[in-house]
Amino acid sequence: MAYNTSRARFSPPAPAAPRPRKRGRSPPAAVWCASAYVPPFDHRRRWQNHAGAPRRVWQGYPGSVPSRRWIVADEASTSSRDSCTIMSYNILADTHAQNHPALYWDVPWDAMRWDSRRRLILNEIRLWDSDLVCLQEVDRFRGIAAEMQQRGYECSFKGRTWDAEDGCATFWKSERLRLLEEDSIDFSEFNLWNNVAQILVFELNGTQKFVLGNIHVLFNPKRGDIKLGQIRMLLEKSKALSEKWDGIPIVLAGDFNCTPDSAIYKFLSTMKLNVSLHDRRQLSGLEDSEDLYELYRWSAEQVRNATGFSNVMVARHPLKLCSSYAMLKGNSSNRGDHGEPLATSYHKKFLGTVDYLWYTRGLECSRVLDTPPLSALRKTRGLPTREIGSDHLPIVAEFVFTGPTPDDSEQECDSEQEDDSEQEDDSAQKDHSEQEDESEQQDESEQDDASAQETTRAKHIYFADSDS
Numbered sequence: 001m002a003y004n005t006s007r008a009r010f011s012p013p014a015p016a017a018p019r020p021r022k023r024g025r026s027p028p029a030a031v032w033c034a035s036a037y038v039p040p041f042d043h044r045r046r047w048q049n050h051a052g053a054p055r056r057v058w059q060g061y062p063g064s065v066p067s068r069r070w071i072v073a074d075e076a077s078t079s080s081r082d083s084c085t086i087m088s089y090n091i092l093a094d095t096h097a098q099n100h101p102a103l104y105w106d107v108p109w110d111a112m113r114w115d116s117r118r119r120l121i122l123n124e125i126r127l128w129d130s131d132l133v134c135l136q137e138v139d140r141f142r143g144i145a146a147e148m149q150q151r152g153y154e155c156s157f158k159g160r161t162w163d164a165e166d167g168c169a170t171f172w173k174s175e176r177l178r179l180l181e182e183d184s185i186d187f188s189e190f191n192l193w194n195n196v197a198q199i200l201v202f203e204l205n206g207t208q209k210f211v212l213g214n215i216h217v218l219f220n221p222k223r224g225d226i227k228l229g230q231i232r233m234l235l236e237k238s239k240a241l242s243e244k245w246d247g248i249p250i251v252l253a254g255d256f257n258c259t260p261d262s263a264i265y266k267f268l269s270t271m272k273l274n275v276s277l278h279d280r281r282q283l284s285g286l287e288d289s290e291d292l293y294e295l296y297r298w299s300a301e302q303v304r305n306a307t308g309f310s311n312v313m314v315a316r317h318p319l320k321l322c323s324s325y326a327m328l329k330g331n332s333s334n335r336g337d338h339g340e341p342l343a344t345s346y347h348k349k350f351l352g353t354v355d356y357l358w359y360t361r362g363l364e365c366s367r368v369l370d371t372p373p374l375s376a377l378r379k380t381r382g383l384p385t386r387e388i389g390s391d392h393l394p395i396v397a398e399f400v401f402t403g404p405t406p407d408d409s410e411q412e413c414d415s416e417q418e419d420d421s422e423q424e425d426d427s428a429q430k431d432h433s434e435q436e437d438e439s440e441q442q443d444e445s446e447q448d449d450a451s452a453q454e455t456t457r458a459k460h461i462y463f464a465d466s467d468s
């Protein structure tokens with residue numbers, strides 16, 4: 001019998017018997033360790049690294065920050081009805097993160113993605129469940145506002161002018177707080193750069209009223225005159241709004257872009273500052289002191305920015321302020337000489353504190369959310385991380401309303417602040433030559449201030465361009 005080659009060539013092969021299919025397993029559950037979160041390993045999927053990004057170990061982040069705890073006042077007269085928790089949080093605008101990649105060189109690329117950071121930021125806000133949330137560097141406001149409104153918050157936003165895309169946003173729980181009046185400051189209208197601030201009047205549970213300020217001060221370390229002018233204007237307008245509502249208390253939140261050992265911090269805590277005794281490039285404590293060799297002379301315009309008058313060398317403000325964190329003692333692992341946290345912000349060129357919650361009489365701080373130890377932050381090699389969504393940490397404080405206090409029995413907010421170098425004759429401030437004579441007479445007090453700054457300089461570090 002002949003062999004049919006055509007059938008052998010075109011006939012399909014007999015189908016193979018199907019192999020028995022193994023029962024699939026679900027991916028293993030996530031494992032939480034004390035030091036870091038280790039994601040489950042999935043054999044079916046490879047990690048797709050970002051194009052051009054350096055290879056990293058993705059099994060977990062070694063610099064996980066420990067959980068934060070509340071520090072409660074010794075005699076906290078807290079009441080759930082008359083207390084109000086306030087958060088201040090610089091969330092790192094997405095445009096800023098993209099425009100300054102050198103500050104986040106050691107941060108994994110996936111931790112810098114906005115969708116990831118946004119989720120972490122909103123989870124952080126939800127975790128601490130504050131009555132008021134003051135955000136800075138908000139450039140994706142609509143997305144954040146939509147989720148916050150679903151959680152029962154109302155909101156107000158003030159964007160920066162010129163070509164900036166970010167601004168300040170304030171959120172409040174509508175079930176507890178009612179907005180009575182709203183004001184804002186566009187500092188560009190006063191030739192004080194294009195930063196903004198919000199000033200709002202709230203009523204808590206239909207009884208207590210207070211003023212809330214939310215500000216993001218200019219970062220530029222060399223423009224201390226602008227920084228001082230922005231803060232001074234916020235304090236003056238907050239005081240005016242408080243008096244309009246019969247002297248109600250004031251809370252000021254925000255990123256003030258100055259360290260606790262700076263002259264601007266001293267201005268906030270002591271109500272005045274003689275600018276002739278300081279270099280405007282060193283007012284905020286953010287500068288690299290190695291680049292400064294001589295005292296910079298103030299021009300009339302710079303004096304006007306700082307004090308409000310071109311012939312007055314002493315900047316003043318009308319509020320007796322207390323810092324919430326400085327009023328409640330922490331431990332040496334995360335608090336500095338002034339009682340402030342050692343760090344609320346960390347990136348490639350800076351590790352230190354610039355975020356504060358200030359308040360006036362009529363309120364007392366019953367507790368604060370303590371910051372992580374400095375050693376734990378250093379292990380991250382910079383923020384954000386896969387657990388922290390910004391290069392700043394949120395600070396949270398709870399305030400309790402008290403009765404009106406006499407002027408002579410106010411809280412000792414500035415008991416440890418040195419004020420010797422600020423005792424000068426007001427009439428002599430209008431003559432620059434007299435200011436030079438006063439500065440020579442107070443050299444000794446300034447040397448004491450310099451030595452005090454040296455003791456805390458290691459705790460608020462401005463890194464050089466080289467590796468930290």
